[in-house]
Amino acid sequence: MGQGALGLETRADDEVAVQAVASLDHPETRAAVTAERSMLAALRGGCLAPVAAWARCEDGQLLLDAVVLDGAGTQRLASSH
16 A cells, blocks of 8 residues: 655755645645555554555545455455445
């Protein structure tokens, strides 16, 4: 989850740096990454958990597809919202 998204940090009190990176923000990408990471946090998953998510914005709506497998990979639970 969050694959391919780049995160930048600045000091909150460094207005020059904040303004310099502000134009790089892409609200739809930020929303998608937030949705994917929120789902992983709700499931209490980590980087080794058999969990997948794909969030994206389409026609003004945030969509999230998710898959969870059991440890053996034999049972699969999928959901799309």
